Amino acid sequence: MSMRRWVPLLVGALVLLVLGVAPTVVSPFILQFLINLFMLAVLAESWNIIGGFTGYASFGNVAFFGIGAYTTGVLLTRVGAPFALALPAGGLLAMLFAALVGLPILRLRGHYFAIATLGVAETMREVIYNIEVTGAGTGLVMPILRSPLPFFYLMLAILAAVTLLNWWLSESRFGYGLIAIREDEDAAAVMGINTPVYKTIAFSLSAVFAGLTGGVYAYWITFIDPDAVFKVIITVQMIIMAVFGGAGTVLGPLLGALVMASVSEWLSTHLVTLAELFNGLIVILVVLFMPKGLFDLIRHRPFSLRYFVKNLREYRI
């Protein structure tokens, strides 16, 4: 490996180290905020694999999050399995589910894919509602773990892994294959890329991380029900964070998650019941004024209001 490839890894390791000692100095409130931030960041990075690199606008990734949450939850409470077993099981099942559903669904393109994935997520919610073992509509209550530290380190570890994977995608042959599919799928196929296999792997990789976070989330938050872990808005948050930060980049989704977590934290403490309404407004404004994301804004110099006006003009009729 050349120097150029080592630098980001070193910087990453350093950031990880700093974050690793953070729990010893920050307040419990900040600690909870950080866990939530890591979760959002994992979701954004995992969506980035299928949505950002591969260019498939999945509107159903929350299904993997929910499957992970419920698998871990059911194994913990109903079977009495240890968390060390229940968590990977959740990730694995989410991955298998993605591979299975992906085979037919990834043949669809554009809007059809988007809505089909939305439908898969909604159907999963309905299925969970009707199954006894998952507690149906009443939900599942987890055993309570007093210390937040395990959740902090688990989320951080998953985040590090998914970020590393995104970085690898941006540098590797496999990642270039996904980007080729995004740019022109037919051309990619002609160039000898086995597009169905590539897409299915990307979808499954995306799923495994969403599933793992779902599992940690379930244990952390101690109560899950179908409406909470299969909420469409979770998928939309993933997309917003990735698109806002810069879809298809390694650091963009992290930046998007940081902004999103801070904004929604502020909204939910200051506006409480109106938080969701303002979230919606923010989605609209971001899409209108910064459709190319934060990185594009940072790169654009000198900074001026004209940037937003230009964006407004670019896609209008």
Next chain:
Amino acid sequence: MLILQVLINGILLGGLYGIMALGMSLIWGVMNIVNIAHGPLIMLGAYITFWMFTLWGWDPFLSLPATVLLLFVYGYLLQRLVLNLIVRAQLFITLLITFGIEVVMVNLARIFWSSDLRQVTPTYAGANFSVGGLTIPYVRLWVFVTTIVLSVLFLLLMERTRLGRAIRATSQELRAARLTGIPVARIYAVTFGLGAALAGAAGTLWGMLFPITPIMGGQLTLKSFVVAVLGGLGTMMGPIVGGLVLGLAESFSSTYVGPTYPNAISFGLLVLILIFRPTGVLGKRERG
């Protein structure tokens, strides 16, 4: 006899699904926007009807034109002031912005009308008549007749008027339409207005049959999408046929399988159609 009753129930419901999907299919076909806020537009129509019914005592069938008009204006302004700005952006962007609009509408509805279940119950709501052992509720029959009338009016508008021709021209070839002097930005706004108006009409009719809640829209967006795809995009009759198919599928499945999986039925049907009849469904390449 049961099977005949189930058949009739399905057809009567299917008309409503058809008109829901007609608006979505129009917006999708002309502007390539899959409008996630379509369900909330139906919800808005339902609440407007509810207000006119409870506050002023207007009969839902008579207040229908007012609802349709209000929704048209709302849709026109939404497209003219907001959606026209990003109509040529990539797929995520248009999906995201309509999602943002959905969230805002749902939350405003919570503020204006609370999360309670609302119902529009005119005096004739429970009445029905029997023909040869079949029971037909008056409301459902009149709802069905209204959907047919509205569909025919819509078809005439699209096929026989200058406006309809301008909309079809814009949908087929934007640049050529613009060159022949069609004001495309305004046509887009009118198109969205028409789609919203149809959604509003569907909302009025829906509110007479089912409870109204702020979150009813999500499910209706999905249903409208399924119906639009089932019938096939790009044809005027498609959504009507698709609506009947979905209505029948739901009616039969809830009688013979059980009513707990409404969305699963819709999506099972969607996946089957996509697998077995992909032509005309996969045919059109997306922009962006």
